[in-house]
Amino acid sequence: MTLYGVGLGPGASDLISVRGREILDGVDVVYSPGRLSRAVATEHVPESRIGDLDFPMTSDEDRLREAWKEAAAEIAPEARDGDVAFVTLGDPNVYSTFGHLRRTLDAFHPDIGVEIVPGISAMTAFATALDVEVEAGAGLALREAAGGRAPTGPDRMVLFKVTDAPETARKLDQAGYDVRFGRRLFMEAGETVVTADAERVADRDYYTLAYAERRGLETSRATDEFAADADANSRVSATADPEVSDD
Numbered sequence: 001m002t003l004y005g006v007g008l009g010p011g012a013s014d015l016i017s018v019r020g021r022e023i024l025d026g027v028d029v030v031y032s033p034g035r036l037s038r039a040v041a042t043e044h045v046p047e048s049r050i051g052d053l054d055f056p057m058t059s060d061e062d063r064l065r066e067a068w069k070e071a072a073a074e075i076a077p078e079a080r081d082g083d084v085a086f087v088t089l090g091d092p093n094v095y096s097t098f099g100h101l102r103r104t105l106d107a108f109h110p111d112i113g114v115e116i117v118p119g120i121s122a123m124t125a126f127a128t129a130l131d132v133e134v135e136a137g138a139g140l141a142l143r144e145a146a147g148g149r150a151p152t153g154p155d156r157m158v159l160f161k162v163t164d165a166p167e168t169a170r171k172l173d174q175a176g177y178d179v180r181f182g183r184r185l186f187m188e189a190g191e192t193v194v195t196a197d198a199e200r201v202a203d204r205d206y207y208t209l210a211y212a213e214r215r216g217l218e219t220s221r222a223t224d225e226f227a228a229d230a231d232a233n234s235r236v237s238a239t240a241d242p243e244v245s246d247d
Contacts, residue, residue: 003075003112004085005092005102007119011036011187013043015125020117028082031075033097036189041087051078055097068104075101076109091121095144095160122185123158126209129185129194135219145210150175155217159210162201168210169198177212185209 004023009015016024024030024044031051032038041050053071056063078084092098093116105112123142127134134140134156143151145159148167152175162168165181172179181201183193193201201208 001079001081001113002083003079003105003114004083004117005096005098005114006085006087006117007091007096007121008037008040008087008089009120010122010125010185011040011089011189013040013188015120015186016040016044017117017119020119023085023117024087026083027085029078029084031071031084031086033071033086033088036187037087037089039189040089064100065104068100069108071101072104072108076105076112079109079112088119089122091119092116093118094121094123120186122160122207122209125186126158126182126211129182130180130211132211138219152177155214157212159212161206162208162210163204163206165198165201165208165210172210172212176215178215179210179212181208181210183208 004027006020006023007017008020009017021044024041028049029051030041030045030049031053032041033053033055038050038052051074053074055067055071058064075084075086086092086098086101088096088098090096102114105114138156139154140156140158141154143157143159144161145151145168146161146163148164148171150168150171151157151159152172159168162181169179179198180196181193181198183201183205184190184207185192185194187207190205190207195201
């Protein structure tokens with residue numbers, strides 16, 4: 001039998017994939033690692049089929065390892081007898097608890113088969129919400145910015161876990177970047193915020209991201225010529241003689 005790691009998407013219940021929805025329909029148990037993923041899961045499966053797991057919000061690796069072992073020990077018997085799912089916001093392979101759980105299962109329960117069902121990650125949803133186009137040939141890096149950190153180097157970055165937005169913004173401004181923030185984008189829980197004002201997202205929230213672009217960055221796209229053509233046509237139309245009617 002199989003454990004499915006199912007990406008729920010950024011948090012809106014209608015942004016789960018068709019494949020993910022089909023998997024949740026068919027499994028015996030759906031395990032959830034937290035309140036937000038559980039809230040999305042209950043839009044698709046009855047609560048009677050949801051199993052809650054406890055993963056502490058801590059950097060203490062001993063506590064985390066123990067929690068992953070306990071979760072694996074709970075999931076393994078169910079996965080041997082039938083199909084089960086572990087749901088996570090975003091994508092199971094992108095900064096997700098699921099990766100730790102999978103490695104723990106590999107170590108202690110290697111007979112459990114695992115299949116990944118990808119989801120819309122917070123990073124791609126973030127680019128959409130801010131209308132950021134990552135065109136062909138563009139470089140984009142994903143960085144963590146917890147505790148006021150402000151990584152630099154690439155011309156464009158998506159920063160996640162932005163827990164001290166004012167400090168991150170200050171450092172990036174000094175390094176020559178323009179920064180915009182997004183909080184709880186495409187999520188049904190909490191207030192969605194998109195802003196260039198770091199003070200609006202100054203309070204700590206795990207679901208705050210930032211987009212940083214090097215100031216003065218120039219791009220060149222083949223379709224840029226269309227805008228120039230449209231502008232030229234507009235100037236010609238403005239100076240042309242009005243059409244005379246024989247009315």
